[in-house]
Amino acid sequence: MHPSSRVELCLALLLTLPSTAALAQTSPSASAQLDELSVVAEPTLGRGGGALTVLNTAQATAEIQRTAGAVAIVPDTAYKNRPAQTLKDVLDFVPGVIVQPRFGSDARLSIRGSGLSRNYGNRGINVFQDGIPINTSDGLVDFFEIDPTAYRYVEVFKGANALRFGGNALGGAINLVTPTGRDVFPFDARVDAGAFGYVKSQAATGGVSGPLDYFITLSGERFDGFREHSNGESVRGSANVGYxxxxxxxxxxxxxxxxxxxxxxxxxxxxTALTNPRAANPEWVRQDQQRNVDSVRLANKTTLRFDETTVDFGFFTVQRHVDHPIYQYLDYTVQDYGGFVRATDDRIIGGFRNRLVAGVNIDNGTIDYRQFVNLTGARKGALTFSTLDYSENVTAYLENSFYVLPNVALVGGGLFMHATRDRKDRFLSDGNQSGRNTYDIAKPRVGLLWNVDPTWQVYGNISGSAEAPTFDANSFGSVATSNLRAQTATTYEIGTRGVRPDFTWDLSLYRSEIRNELQCLTTSIFSPCSIVNADRTVHQGVEAGFGIAFLKSLFTFEDRIWLNAAYTYNEFFFDQDPRYGNNTLPGVPTHYLRAEMLYRHPNGFYVGPNVEWSPQPYFADNANSLTVPSYALLNFRIGYDTGRDWSGYVEARNLLDRRYISSVAIAGVANLTSEIFNAGTGRAVYGGLRYRW
Structure with a gap:
């Protein structure tokens, strides 16, 4: 489908959605947004009706616009024509989302400063796959198990706007949605290869047989890594069957x-990071530090419709074994399980439209944890620590949108969170570190959603969030760590989003006032971090994205050059802290820009440069005594994709081979000898081929 036809289709669809401002800026770039609209024209590729349990991209785009706050949808067309190894490749053009690679498939992800100090095990974001939690039950989440090539689209709910899923974290929620057999090709295969020994292959199939549909995907990946001692490999598979x-x-x-x-x-x-960026830390090499994960996740989701009411319910269980030699040899097994129920009622009450969403999430689990001396070469020594950890989490939430006018909704609701962290110490030679903490927190939400016309919206909200400490914070070994408090926040937000045939925009401004922010401070190479509560902190900023077709009809009537940009302004600081005063919180750039100029031809050809720019240094420690230098990266990509049959791309990254720091493990106080920096990847070229029929 040609771009102009997609825009016409988009506007026609908008007019059929009187309850929403419809397809606004739901993708990280305008050109990607146009690609996603092809799903509207071919939602099932001619093989039966759509699924009830899973929305297609167009349906999800319309649904997410009912949120009175900052949200985004990233369709697979925005990231599958590139070497999608980490969530940075998926989310880097979503304003407000900062993804900082560490090595291989690992990265630190922060939305609005969530989990700002974490350099391992992300916190402060609820991550879902098909609406079902991926986080461990104590709140941590790793991205090693996420395969970007497996998903149809990715939903981003920033901050407290994740209430739709019962999300309670400062950063909000990310929902990774896999295809069903009703919206895939019978065969889809690809291979990607490039710098530093990177090779990845993936194949998928799906189909429909009467009331039954199925989807299966499998991928394999290996890489030597840019830095020494950063090689890795993975095999990931997903499948779903619907009836x-x-x-x-x-x-x-x-x-x-x-x-x-x-x-x-x-x-x-x-x-070292700036002058010898490929070097590994010698101590990590001596210990042969690794992270090896084997996991299986089973889940079910059922959807029932009763006139104006839709009910979704289901269950899940995750079995995960982690073999993790680091400063000590960690060996543990995670068993998580839970369920959810959510009801959506959309009806006319007294002549006014009313939309109610209410639900309950249960997420419980155990961690059978053992820690040993790590001898040279990742060999287990003597047992040093052993616990059985149990987490219990129940979240109840409600959000009601009452349309005082056909295009204006008043929003009210909130959530209640009950969380328990219970530890049984099985290694008593260093003292009994058993303990139990319970957290019960309620947070309200009020807002307004104004559909100014069928193509743009204005919104605002005041919302609360709450996060219980994770088990690595609740050591129960001392008064300081066993008495950690839950992190809570109140966020104030206003914004607007919209779409025009040749212009899209997405703008939000927010301020989060946080109590007891959980900080993970690097203390030495022999400990991952020391976790403390900061007293009062403030996170505020601007999230701005736009796409504009500024040159048109260069060679044909329907070709375009699009300028797409995503800008994030982060102002995070202590609020009269007894130790750090009003210092800036470290860990992320104050300004961050991703921009691309892309020529698109209606025959599927595209080409253009893009940049990643952090224009000023940012701090590496709470004392604001050491900075991470600014950087600018120039990239380029060229490819061909008609949406079916053969497609391919070549992408060059960091063309000027700039040396820069991609992430930092923040400290309370740092100096030039502090080993807290990860070097960014040097010049790299990748290419890929894909075939669908």
Missing amino acids: QFSPQAETRFYINANTVNQRIPGEVDRR
Whole structure:
């Protein structure tokens, strides 16, 4: 479908959605947005009706616009024509989202400063796959098991706007949505290869047989890594099977299995990161530090429709074994399980439209944890620590949108969170560190959504969030760590989003006032971090994205040059802290820009440069005594994709081979000898081929 036809289709669809401002800026760039609209024209590729349990991209785009706050949808067309190894490749053009690679498939992800100090095990974001939690039950989440090539689209709910899923974290929620057999090609295969020994292959299939549909995907990946001692490999597979009992009832079963093996190069001092960026930390090499994960996830989701009411419910269980030699040899097994129920009621009450969403999430689990001396070469020594950890989490949430005018909704609601962290110490020679903490927190939400016309919206909200400490914070070994408080926040937000045939925009301004922010401060190479509560902190900023077709009809009537940009302004600081005063919170750039100028031809050809720019240094420690230098990277890509049959791309990154720091493990106080920096990847070229029929 030609771009102009897609825009016409978009506007026609908008007019059929009187309850929303419809397809606004739901993708990270205008050109990607146009690609996603092809799903509207071909939602099922001619093989039966759509699924009830899973929305297609166009339906999800319309649904997410009912949120009175900053949200985004990234369709697979925005990232599958590139070497999608980490979530940075998926989300880097979503304003407000900062993804900082560490090594291999690992990265630190922060939305609005969530989990700002974490350099391992992300916190402060609820991550879902098909609406079902991926986080461990104590709140941590790793991205090793996420395969970007497996998903149809990715939903981003920034901050407290994740209430739709019962999300309670400062950063909000990310929902990774896999295709169903009703919206895939019978065969889809690809291979990607490039710099530093990177090779990845993936194949998928799906189909429909009467009321039954299925989707299966499998990928394998290996890489030597840019830095020494950062090689890795993985095999990831996902499948789902759906059965439609009637046009109003459907159930779907999911299975996801992964095996991931990754060596860890370790952080180095700033000088080493900038002058010898491929070097690993010698101590990490001596210990042969690694992270090896084997996991299986089973889940079910059932959707029932009763006139104006839709009910979704389901269950999940995750079995995960982590073999993790680092400063000590960690060996643990995670068993998580839970369920959810959510009801959506959309009806006319007294002549006014009313939309109610309410639900309950249960997420419980155990961690059978053992820690040993790590002898040279990742060999287990004597047992040093052993616990059985149990987490219990129940979240109840409600959000009601009452349309005082056909195009203006008043929003009210909130959530209640009950969380328990219970530890049984099984290694008593260093004292009994058993303990139990319970957290009960309620947070409200009010807002307004104004559909100014069928193509743009204005919104605002005041919302609360709450996060219980994770088990690595609740050591129960001292008063300081066993009495950690839950992190809470109140966020104020206003914004607007919209779409025109040749212009799209997405703008939000927010301020989060946080109590007891959980900080993970690097103390030495022999400990991952020391976790403390900061007293009062403030996170505020601007998230701005736009796309504009500024040159048109260069060679044909329908070709375009698009300028797409995503800008994030982060102002995070202590608020009269007894130790740090009003210092800037470290870890992320104050300004961050991703921009691309891309020529697109209606025959599927595209070409253009893009940049990643952090224009000023940012701090590496709370004391604001050491900075991470600014950087600018020039990239370029060229490719061909008609949406079916053969497609391919070549992408060059960091063309000027700039030396820069991609992430920092923040400290309370740092100096030039502090080993807290990860070097960014040097010049790299990748290419890929894909075939669909």
